Amino acid sequence: MTYVVIGGGIVGACAAYYLSQKGEKEVILIDQAFEGKATSAGAGIICPWISRVDDPDWFAIASKGALYYPELIASLEADGNTETGYGFTGALATSDNWEELKELKKKVEKHKESYAAVGDIKLLEAPKAQDYFPGLDENLHALYISGSARLDGRLLAKALVKGFKQNGGKVIEEKVSLIKDSDHRVIIETSEGNIQADQVIVAAGAWTGDLLKPVGVAINQVAQRGQIVHLTVDEDTSNWPVVLPQDSSHYMVSFNDNRIAFGATRETGSGFDYRVTPGGVQEVLHEGLRVAPGLSDATFKEVRVGFRPMSPDKNPLLGKVSGFENLIIATGLGASGLTMGPYVGSLAARLALDEAIDLDLTPYDPLR
Numbered sequence: 069m070t071y072v073v074i075g076g077g078i079v080g081a082c083a084a085y086y087l088s089q090k091g092e093k094e095v096i097l098i099d100q101a102f103e104g105k106a107t108s109a110g111a112g113i114i115c116p117w118i119s120r121v122d123d124p125d126w127f128a129i130a131s132k133g134a135l136y137y138p139e140l141i142a143s144l145e146a147d148g149n150t151e152t153g154y155g156f157t158g159a160l161a162t163s164d165n166w167e168e169l170k171e172l173k174k175k176v177e178k179h180k181e182s183y184a185a186v187g188d189i190k191l192l193e194a195p196k197a198q199d200y201f202p203g204l205d206e207n208l209h210a211l212y213i214s215g216s217a218r219l220d221g222r223l224l225a226k227a228l229v230k231g232f233k234q235n236g237g238k239v240i241e242e243k244v245s246l247i248k249d250s251d252h253r254v255i256i257e258t259s260e261g262n263i264q265a266d267q268v269i270v271a272a273g274a275w276t277g278d279l280l281k282p283v284g285v286a287i288n289q290v291a292q293r294g295q296i297v298h299l300t301v302d303e304d305t306s307n308w309p310v311v312l313p314q315d316s317s318h319y320m321v322s323f324n325d326n327r328i329a330f331g332a333t334r335e336t337g338s339g340f341d342y343r344v345t346p347g348g349v350q351e352v353l354h355e356g357l358r359v360a361p362g363l364s365d366a367t368f369k370e371v372r373v374g375f376r377p378m379s380p381d382k383n384p385l386l387g388k389v390s391g392f393e394n395l396i397i398a399t400g401l402g403a404s405g406l407t408m409g410p411y412v413g414s415l416a417a418r419l420a421l422d423e424a425i426d427l428d429l430t431p432y433d434p435l436r
């Protein structure tokens with residue numbers, strides 16, 4: 069059997085890794101790594117417990133996504149791939165409105181009845197939250213949730229590809245296209261000839277629609293640009309929690325290398341316009357420093373730009389494509405792709421292998 073995965077972002081890398089673990093004959097991962105690859109720009113908040121998305125189908129797959137991480141990280145570490153970028157740091161939902169946080173606490177406690185992984189939940193009266201995240205506005209209260217994590221998507225994708233290669237997987241680094249044969253099968257065109265695969269997983273992120281056009285498949289997804297600013301400080305930020313201000317869609321995520329990300333713009337309608345704009349940077353810095361004025365003297369490191377693959381209802385586009393013998397789509401993860409990505413990638417691999425799946429995939433029909 070030959071399995072091909074197109075796209076080496078978090079979804080495709082995880083699908084390929086999963087397939088390679090099964091000892092299948094041949095697994096090929098194809099990735100050109102275009103400018104704006106979302107996994108390389110994503111902030112990395114893994115905290116579905118306080119999301120504002122009010123959709124049980126979204127929550128079902130996002131929570132399974134968060135729960136899948138410990139298993140995946142353990143598997144990579146067992147093979148010596150310890151630089152995964154995953155950190156179990158907890159999260160702080162911040163607000164100057166104590167009553168709002170009390171209400172949020174009730175919501176999170178409700179989730180905890182079904183998901184023990186939510187962990188400890190406690191209210192922190194201002195300025196106590198500063199003990200967890202130095203630099204925060206001293207007037208902000210917070211709700212601390214221990215069962216939340218952050219992820220460096222670049223490191224995880226790298227670790228997955230390394231593990232994939234250790235398991236015998238082959239990587240092709242080029243832009244490929246698809247054609248269709250008379251037996252309703254997709255064929256991959258590469259510079260070294262065509263590849264006929266038993267199953268093809270298309271996990272090409274925001275570019276999935278372009279890739280599928282020549283075989284007559286149309287999906288409902290757009291590219292949404294996100295600009296995100298990275299700062300460094302002279303402190304060990306490795307255990308700082310994710311900060312999620314309740315009055316904004318912006319946030320802060322800290323990493324091991326003294327780095328803090330202020331995220332991010334959500335520029336629907338941007339298309340594939342790979343640019344850093346003054347308006348985008350101003351928005352992100354303004355929102356970040358409003359919540360954490362103590363970071364105004366941090367060092368400005370860089371701005372990253374990524375294209376989120378957005379479906380209209382924020383749910384993934386995942387499943388086999390009817391009318392084709394060998395085509396599986398796995399994209400559309402939008403602003404939650406680092407949360408759901410590994411789990412969705414594993415589901416795509418399981419579809420390819422005809423393994424049983426413990427989730428009803430109907431709401432995620434890729435052609436809906």
Ligand code: FAD
Pocket residue numbers: 074075076077078079080098099100101102103104105106107108109110111112113114221242243244245271272273274275276279293294295296331332333373374375376377398399400401402403404405406407408409
């Ligand atoms: P990508 O990572 O975009 O990977 C697709 C790959 O396919 C690319 O490398 C591309 O070059 C390749 N490809 C496409 N076409 C071809 C072709 N024809 N041939 C070869 N290769 C091809 N999610 C969270 O859960 N939490 C967050 O805090 C978070 N923050 C974010 C902040 C920003 C600024 C952005 C941009 C995103 C954020 N996300 C977050 C979302 C998350 O990053 C994405 O949903 C996720 O990374 C998408 O992964 P993917 O594998 O589908 O796509």
